[in-house]
Amino acid sequence: MTDAAIPRFTGDASPYAGGDPYADHRTADFPFTHLVDLADRRLGAGVIAANDEFFAERENLLKPGPAVFDPEHFGHKGKIMDGWETRRRRGVSAAEPHPTPDDHDWALVRLGAPGVIRGIVLDTAHFRGNYPQAVSVEAVSLPGSPSPEDLLAPDVKWTTLVPRTPVGGHAANGFAVDTEQRFTHLRVNQHPDGGIARLRVYGEVAPDPAWLTALGTFDLAALENGGQVEDASDRFYSPATNTIQPGRSRKMDDGWETRRRRDRGNDWIRYRLAAQSEIRAVEIDTAYLKGNSAGWAALSVRDGEDGDWSEVLPRTRLQPDTNHRFVLDGPVRATHVRIDIFPDGGISRLRLYGSLTDEGATGLAARHRELGG
Secondary structure, three states, X not given: OOOOOOOOOOEOOOOXXXXXXXXXXXOOOOOOOOOEEOOOHHHOOEEEEEOOOOOEOHHHHHOOOOOOOOOXXXXXXXXXXXXXXXXXXXXXXXXXXXXXXXXXXXXXXEEEEEEEXXXXXXXXXXXXXXXXXXXXXXXEOOOOOOOHHHHOOOOOXXXXXXXXXEOEOOXXXXXXXXXXXXXXXXXXXXXXXXXXXXEEEEEEEOOOHHHHHHHOOEEOOOHHHOOEEEEEOOOOOOOHHHHHOOOOOOOHHHOEEOOOOOOOOOEEEEEEEEEEEEEEEEEEEOXXXXXXXXXXXXXXXXXXXXXXXXXXXXXXXXXXXXXXXXXXXXEEEEEEEEEEEEOOOEEOEEEEEEEEOHHHHHHHHHHHHHOOO
């Protein structure tokens, strides 16, 4: 189901007239974009199949960053677009030249991390007169690594997240989702044809508890394992969620950096762990933050939604462009963690290594069942 209160865009955009191609791009502040993008390539997402990609490849849907427009970029098939674009559909004969109401193109998307979807954005940036008339999105949860043939099998039951809905050209078309279920794959449909620049799927990771139990010790804060950023003091240069993305940072804006403070305070991030856990080791990485890394950092934990914070790593000097490792004196039980940096600056990654408690494992398994896992 979708939320009718979210802004809707329909109709063509004006032809490109030069200058900044995003000057007339239609968009809105959607209420779910602070959540993790479950279709992020860094988490392992991929567009695994499409029925047509004549003008532009399906993989463009999940590219990071906004779509790029080059008015002079043409190939032997025509204008090259930074998105997924299919050929124009036609009817069956001269007497019936138009596609039928049921004709549509589709792409299958594997989410990088299975989860509960709270919102979807289908951005038709730069598709001004060649966008789909309408879109729809379906979802399914299948174990393992299903092939496109597995997903398209007649016995697979898809759940509609976005019913067939008219969309606009050169616009970020957002849809709220309220289906409380865990999904692994999407089927994105455009009716009857056209182009979509980017797909973003915002939600909450719902990890497989059996996998985490088998791992034993793992990164309790990692996005792919169900960790999440609940709040942060500052997101001026880059999102705090970057600190729990997979892998090491590859450039400065792949971490978390705050604006320069001119008061006597400090910056911080608050995390929720995958479930109640025991933390045994910590990594604080300042990779690629050379003249702007945090000067010092401290780590505190809390067990439960309420209660006092307890410091487990006292204020410690950080070095620029360095991965810092700390072994705690003993296992520390927690559901939430807060890192404070002094006075400002940034870190690229935070890793919290440990394992689920019995209570945490039981709660995670119950939640998994509730979501249909």
